[in-house]
Amino acid sequence: MNGDARQDFALAFLSILFEGAPFILLGTVISGFIDIYLPKGAMDRFLPKNKTLAVMSAGLLGAVFPVCECAVVPVIRRLVGKGLPMSCALTYMLAAPIVNPITALSTWKAFQGQAPWMMTGGRMLLGYLVAVGVGLVVARISVRKVLRKSIVDSIEKDEAQQEAHDSHPCCGHDHHDHHDHSHHHHQPAADDSRLIAAMRSAQKDFVDVGVYFTIGVAITALFNTGIAPGAVWLDGLAGNMFAAPAALMALAFILSLCSTSDAFIAATLAKFTWSAKLAFLVLGPMLDVKLVFLYQTVLRKKFILALSASLFTVIWLVAVAWEMFIAKGGMP
Secondary structure, eight states: HHHHHHHHHHHHHHHHHHHHHHHHHHHHHHHHHHHHHTTTTTTGGGGSSSSSHHHHHTTTGGGSSOHHHHHHHOOOOHHHHHOOOOHHHHHHHHHHTSSSSSHHHHHHHHHSSOHHHHHHHHHHHHHHHHHHHHHHTTTSSSSTTTTTTHHHHEEEEEEHHHHHHHOOSSSSSHHHHHHHHHHHHHHHHHHHHHHHHHHHHHHHHHHHHHHHHHHHHHHHHHHHHGGGGOOOGGGGGGOOOOOHHHHHHHHHHHHOEEOOOEHHTTTOOOOOOHHHHHHHHHHHOOOOOEEEEEEEEBOHHHHHHHHHHHHHHHHHHHHHIIIIIIIITTTT
């Protein structure tokens, strides 16, 4: 690697790192507060009891709690620990970076003069349907096959402690009164200690997630400085109905762009069809180099591999079907 290449790598690495780090920090701070302040099982009260409806509702939570793909992973770690069903958590994790007002606005703005409503609506609809589909499948899989062993063990330990606590209630009314009085008297100190605990939890999450994120960013920067700047090979694939979506999906995986900015890149790919651009915009926020490493803080490696193959295949099939049946019918 010569001097210019090293400089290009450093610039690419730092630009991606500085773009994503604030969202990682935001996500870990939120996760810290969730860990300490959110009662276990609280999220269940916001979702329907029916599993299918719960997954479908989770796919829309991004409209209320908009986060990008970098911030959502550490948040999901805590929500799962607080009792959110894995199927709902995974649905939210995949859908939130796409199905949110910030991403919708940036997509609409980027495609001004290029069917903005079709691209924005198509992106959000396809992103939602894919995420819900994954969630419904995961609802039928054992949690141990999805989550990392350490997270499953932690959840089971918390559940065992809760059951032990429920089976041994407070022994007397006097003790309850004394506890209430003491809690009221020391409320400020208790609040301070909980805030410190939340910050410590956030700090731990930031270190855990930050390591994987940095590795992913470094690999992304290597690809960006080696392949993306001279991606002439893309032009030869632009007119191929089957290769074009796959090529742009591979590009989205490598570039690892934020969901709030990737539409501006997609809009410049003038030689590609709308379906190929749609594949780029849907896969990127769900799966890229840095996300593969971030997912390893929550999910098992075998599941990540299966999820990656499934996402790529389903989105590619939808893009090809769009080109074959819809675009040829007169739509873009």
